[in-house]
Amino acid sequence: MSARFARRGLATLLVLSLLPLAALAEPTRADRPTYTVGDEWALKDATYRLARIEKDVYVYTGEGQREIRLTRDLGLTYVRRGADYVELIPAPRVSWPLEVGKWGSHSVLVRLPAGSADAWLTWRVEAREPVTAGGATPMAYRIRYSLGAERPGLGAGANSPRLQSDLARQITFDVTLWYAPDVQRFVKATSSKDLLTFEAAGSGTAIAQTPPPAAPPTPAPAPTTPAPPATTKPAPPAPSVAAKPTAPATPPPSAAAPPPSVAAPATPPSATAPLAVSISSPSDQVRVDRETVPLAGVVTSGRGVKQIVVTVNGAEVSRVDERAPRPAVSLNTSVKLREGPNLVVVEATGADGAIRQEVRTVFYDKPSPLEISVRYPADGARMTEEQTVVTAVVSSSRGVGSVTVTLNGTEVLRQAEPSTPRSMVVTAPVTLREGTNTIILTAREPDGTTRQEVRTVTRERSATASAKKPVPPPEPPREFWAVVIGVGRYENAGIPFLKYSVPDADAMYQVLTTTVGIKKDNVMLLTDRTERKPTLRNIKYALGTFLARSARKDDTVLVYFAGHGAPEVDPRGIERDGLAKYLIPADADPDDLYSTGLPMDELQTIFGRIEAERVVMFLDACYSGGAGGRTFASKKTRAGAVDDLFLERLTRATGRVIVTASKTSEVSLELPELGHGIFTYYLTEGLKGAADLNRDGIVSLQELYEYVEQQVSRKSRSVGGNQHPVMKGEQEGVLPLTKVRTR
Numbered sequence: 013m014s015a016r017f018a019r020r021g022l023a024t025l026l027v028l029s030l031l032p033l034a035a036l037a038e039p040t041r042a043d044r045p046t047y048t049v050g051d052e053w054a055l056k057d058a059t060y061r062l063a064r065i066e067k068d069v070y071v072y073t074g075e076g077q078r079e080i081r082l083t084r085d086l087g088l089t090y091v092r093r094g095a096d097y098v099e100l101i102p103a104p105r106v107s108w109p110l111e112v113g114k115w116g117s118h119s120v121l122v123r124l125p126a127g128s129a130d131a132w133l134t135w136r137v138e139a140r141e142p143v144t145a146g147g148a149t150p151m152a153y154r155i156r157y158s159l160g161a162e163r164p165g166l167g168a169g170a171n172s173p174r175l176q177s178d179l180a181r182q183i184t185f186d187v188t189l190w191y192a193p194d195v196q197r198f199v200k201a202t203s204s205k206d207l208l209t210f211e212a213a214g215s216g217t218a219i220a221q222t223p224p225p226a227a228p229p230t231p232a233p234a235p236t237t238p239a240p241p242a243t244t245k246p247a248p249p250a251p252s253v254a255a256k257p258t259a260p261a262t263p264p265p266s267a268a269a270p271p272p273s274v275a276a277p278a279t280p281p282s283a284t285a286p287l288a289v290s291i292s293s294p295s296d297q298v299r300v301d302r303e304t305v306p307l308a309g310v311v312t313s314g315r316g317v318k319q320i321v322v323t324v325n326g327a328e329v330s331r332v333d334e335r336a337p338r339p340a341v342s343l344n345t346s347v348k349l350r351e352g353p354n355l356v357v358v359e360a361t362g363a364d365g366a367i368r369q370e371v372r373t374v375f376y377d378k379p380s381p382l383e384i385s386v387r388y389p390a391d392g393a394r395m396t397e398e399q400t401v402v403t404a405v406v407s408s409s410r411g412v413g414s415v416t417v418t419l420n421g422t423e424v425l426r427q428a429e430p431s432t433p434r435s436m437v438v439t440a441p442v443t444l445r446e447g448t449n450t451i452i453l454t455a456r457e458p459d460g461t462t463r464q465e466v467r468t469v470t471r472e473r474s475a476t477a478s479a480k481k482p483v484p485p486p487e488p489p490r491e492f493w494a495v496v497i498g499v500g501r502y503e504n505a506g507i508p509f510l511k512y513s514v515p516d517a518d519a520m521y522q523v524l525t526t527t528v529g530i531k532k533d534n535v536m537l538l539t540d541r542t543e544r545k546p547t548l549r550n551i552k553y554a555l556g557t558f559l560a561r562s563a564r565k566d567d568t569v570l571v572y573f574a575g576h577g578a579p580e581v582d583p584r585g586i587e588r589d590g591l592a593k594y595l596i597p598a599d600a601d602p603d604d605l606y607s608t609g610l611p612m613d614e615l616q617t618i619f620g621r622i623e624a625e626r627v628v629m630f631l632d633a634c635y636s637g638g639a640g641g642r643t644f645a646s647k648k649t650r651a652g653a654v655d656d657l658f659l660e661r662l663t664r665a666t667g668r669v670i671v672t673a674s675k676t677s678e679v680s681l682e683l684p685e686l687g688h689g690i691f692t693y694y695l696t697e698g699l700k701g702a703a704d705l706n707r708d709g710i711v712s713l714q715e716l717y718e719y720v721e722q723q724v725s726r727k728s729r730s731v732g733g734n735q736h737p738v739m740k741g742e743q744e745g746v747l748p749l750t751k752v753r754t755r
Contacts, residue, residue, distance in 0.1 A: 040140075042153060043306070044085065044108035045196035046295040053080075053197060054213040056146075057093075068299075069103075069431045081430075084299065086191065086198070088157070088208075089430055096207050099123040100159075102413040102432045104135045105458040110153045110191065112137050118413070118460040121428070122159065122183040127732025131183045134158045143190040145199040146212035152190035152199060160184050285314035287362040289370040291343075294356070299375040300349070301409060309343045309358065309370070316363035317341045323357045325350065337363035349376040377434070382408040384455050384465040391467045396474040398706050399443050399714060404465070406455045407435040413458045417442075419451055424722065432458050441718045443705050444471040491567040492530040493624070495554045496521045498539040499546045499575030499598050506602045512682045513574035514539045516632060516692035520572045523696045528750040530570075534562070540598070546575070548597040551610060555618045563624035568747070570628050574692060577633035580605045593676075595633060615670075625667045626747060628713060632673045632691045634680040669741035671717055673724070681733050691737060694723040701752035713747040 047070055053060040058074035065071070068084040081090035081103075089103030101121040107114050115136035122131045135157050143152045187203040199212040291309035294300070307330075311317045316337025322330035324347050332341060347356060356372040387403040389395070406412050411432030417425040417440040425440040438453070451467040498517025500510045517539050524530045536554045538546040555571065563569050573595055582592035594600075594609030601608040619627055673680040673691035686693045695716070697703075703711045703719035717739045728735035 041109040041111045042191070042193035043293045044110075044295070044298060046084070046298050055210045056213050057210060059213070066431065068433075083431065088187065088189065091207055093207055096125060097123075098205065098207055099430070100133065101428055101430050102411070102458045103430060104133055104157055105411065105432065106135060106137075106155065110137055110155075110193075112140055112153070116459050118458050119456070120159070121734075123732075123734070124182055126182055128729075128734065129180065129183050129732070131159050143192070143200055145190065145192075148212075150192040150194050150199065152192040155189045155191060157187040157189075159186070285312065285339075287311070287313040287315075287317070287360060287366045287368045289358055289360050289368050291358060291370050291372060294372055294374050296372050297375070298372075299377050301377050301379050303376065303378075304346050304348050305374060307343060307345050307347050307356065307358075310340060311343070311358075311360040311368075312340045313337075313360075313362045313364075313366070314339065315366075317360060318363045319361040321359045321361075322347065323359070324348070325355055349374060351376050351378045377409050380407065380409040382406075382410070382412075382455055382457050382461055382463045384453050384463055386453065386465050386467060389451075389467060389469050392470075393467075394470045394472055395444070396472055397444075398471065399441065399718070400469075402438070402440040402442055402451055402453070402467075404438045404453055405435060406438060406453075408455075408457055409434060410457045410459070410461075412436045413456045415456075416454045417451065418454075419443075420445065420449055426725070441714070441721070443718065444469060446471050446473065491564070492524075492528065492534060492570065493559055493563045493567055494524050494530055494535045494570040494572070495559060496524065496535060496537045496539075497546050497551060497554070497571075497573045497575065499596065500540050501598070502576075502596070503599050504601055507576060507596065507600065510575060510682070512688050512692075513632070514541060516574040516688050517572065519688065519696050520574075520630075520692060523699050524570065527700050527752070545598055547599045548608060548610060551595075551597050552618075555615075556621055559618075560621040560623070563622055565623050565625055567624045568626040568628070569622055569624045570630070572630045572632075574632040574689065577631070578602070578605060578609070580609075595631075619668050626743065627668050628747070629670045630695060631670065632680060632689050632695075634672070634674045634676070634678060667741075667743060669713065669739065669743060671720075671737060671739045673737055674735045675738055678735050679733070681728055681731070681735055683727075683731065690724050690727050690735060691720065694720045694727070697723075699750055704752050709751055710748045711750050711752055713743065713749055716749060 047062055049062050049064060051062040053062075053072055055074075058076065058078050060072035060074040060078065060080060063071050063073045069089065070082045070084070072080045072082070074080075077092065077094050079090065079092040080088075083089055083103045083105070085103075085106045085108060087103035087106050088100070090099045091097065099122070101123065102118070104120075105116065105118070107116060115134065117132065117134040120131055120133045122129055135155060137153055137155050139154045140151060141154060142149045143154070145152075185204045185208075187201060187205075187208045189198050190200040191197070192199045197212070198210075201208060201210050203209050289309065289311050291307070293308045294305050307322065311320055316334075316339055318334055318337045320330075320332040320341060320343065321328060322343075322345065329347055330345050332343075334341060343358065347354075352375065354374045354376060356374055358370045358372075360368050362368075383406070385405045385407070387405065389400060389402070402417055404415075406415050411434060412429075413432055414426065414428035415436055415438050416423055416427075417438065419442045424442055425438070427436065427438060429436065442449075442451070447470065449469045449471060451469060453465045453467075454462060455464075456462050496517050498514040500512075500514040502509070517537065518541075521535060521537050524535055525532050536544075536558050538544055538550055538554060540546070544550050559569055559571075576596040578594050578596055579591040580594065592606075593612040594605045595612065596605075596609055599608065615629070673689065680689060680691060682689045683693075688696075694702075698716045698719045699711060701711065703716045705715050705719060717737070721737045721739075725736050
């Protein structure tokens with residue numbers, strides 16, 4: 013009998029000795045954090061503030077033209093310090109939750125001041141280890157990015173940087189980052205590129221600190237002897253980085269733990285501590301691609317916690333009732349989500365009757381494969397028109413990295429967004445040749461997954477055209493009116509000088525008064541060299557008075573502007589991106605664009621004053637506020653992506669068209685080899701006849717845009733840029749601009 017009891021006691025001691033080891037096991041994964049505007053991130057070089065969130069991209073800005081952009085998956089997509097920058101398009105798509113061994117790879121476009129080139133990126137979660145940063149040594153996940161000039165194991169393609177060895181060396185580098193779950197921040201980064209090296213600031217610069225996690229409960233060594241109070245070793249201090257106070261990233265033990273008499277919380281609340289609910293996972297506003305997510309947190313109260321109820325979308329999914337209220341009760345469960353937004357509510361009741369709630373909104377994005385839905389044209393379509401438009405919608409729950417459209421083997425469109433949206437609308441104007449035409453749409457996800465859709469379209473000669481004498485093309489309207497503006501030198505030294513905007517305006521004036529044939533009395537020219545300078549007052553007079561008094565209903569009005577555009581914070585909240593856009597006259601004040609700049613919204617009023625039914629505006633300017641090109645940002649505004657909603661608003665009325673030199677988030681380039689901005693150079697070449705794509709002796713607005721869009725996109729890529737002209741608005745029928753000699 014005594015031997016049997018001895019064996020039973022030995023087994024009990026063995027089980028009890030193993031329990032603390034299991035309780036102290038290190039977490040093997042970390043959930044994705046979320047941030048809100050205003051959060052601060054203290055690094056040694058500067059304190060960065062989350063200025064805005066653009067299409068799931070966190071934009072952190074610091075003093076001295078410093079900027080860091082992270083995707084919602086914490087993919088490092090853009091870093092800038094002064095004039096130096098690195099941009100990865102699309103961003104690395106790190107898979108969450110973080111686990112050692114996870115990896116992925118895909119093609120990217122690397123943008124540097126020296127140029128742009130295609131590269132292959134591989135990311136990998138290499139280890140979970142302590143890292144010294146900012147005077148602390150937290151546990152962190154080590155993530156490495158490796159970029160190379162070509163995909164490992166494959167030869168260089170047509171666009172390989174091998175052809176430009178210096179640029180190829182510049183885009184070949186590694187970046188190692190350490191992410192600390194306790195503070196929900198990157199705390200350190202090292203790289204061969206100094207620009208990509210940073211470290212959390214030392215103590216005293218932190219904005220917020222995450223409290224150390226509580227120690228797990230320790231069971232009593234024997235049922236008859238009360239356990240002595242457990243001692244808890246203080247957690248190492250968290251690195252000094254800005255973070256929202258939150259509970260530990262790793263879920264605490266379940267509420268169904270040993271009785272409170274044997275639990276030893278690390279930091280028991282005082283007897284007067286109020287009821288508090290702290291949720292560590294999931295984060296608020298987080299997006300997940302799985303139906304079930306873990307719910308972890310802790311409820312504390314100095315008077316004791318009596319009950320915890322969890323509801324999802326109004327339905328109760330979990331309940332914890334404590335017979336003997338405890339000062340701290342842990343949550344560790346999982347909740348099932350429906351597609352779309354889900355409201356998760358944790359309601360706690362204290363022993364004194366106090367009630368507290370913590371709410372999380374979680375978005376479940378159901379996984380969907382990469383798909384291309386071609387809206388037009390249909391496969392096998394037959395048409396007599398030479399010009400048509402390819403329209404499609406590309407979608408994927410993993411994000412759309414890029415889309416290309418080719419016609420008969422020639423690329424006519426390349427579209428990519430840094431934020432890798434879940435869907436992308438594609439519109440590509442094309443000119444069909446007689447006979448069979450092959451249109452191929454190719455879509456890529458950030459990890460390199462590719463899908464193609466092919467459409468075969470046959471262009472037939474019109475039966476009426478072969479039977480009857482061809483109808484001559486429409487004559488250009490007899491009366492044209494134009495305003496041409498070029499601003500190169502600004503009165504305020506804070507606005508960068510533009511070398512080629514005045515030559516651009518002069519070239520446009522010459523083409524309009526010669527090739528297009530507009531009478532000189534019908535054209536008002538405002539440049540640095542003319543008697544009437546391009547000030548705000550003179551520009552408003554030219555557009556709102558001269559054109560309004562001169563142009564009649566059947567006339568055509570052309571407006572050209574070459575100079576700076578700029579964004580400024582819009583307190584009205586009208587714009588989705590929060591930025592008002594301006595054309596910058598010669599006498600503008602960069603710190604007060606509202607009073608001294610020409611708001612783009614005012615163009616709608618100006619358009620309304622002009623009686624002419626056809627008004628076309630060409631803008632060789634941009635509004636991103638980025639470095640270089642024909643844009644800048646005021647001291648109160650950071651450079652960033654802006655949307656083009658304002659262009660759609662300005663061109664709602666039929667007969668109003670705006671053609672811009674680039675997309676709103678791009679930079680309009682000037683090239684010394686051309687002596688002009690790229691956009692204006694090809695705009696004038698097109699009006700001289702190069703845009704007569706169907707060789708009928710007439711250059712129409714649609715032909716001109718198609719020619720300029722293709723040539724500018726091609727030329728900007730050849731010099732390492734990324735510029736795509738955009739046309740907004742619509743005209744009834746064909747708008748002929750000029751007659752040219754047929755070849």
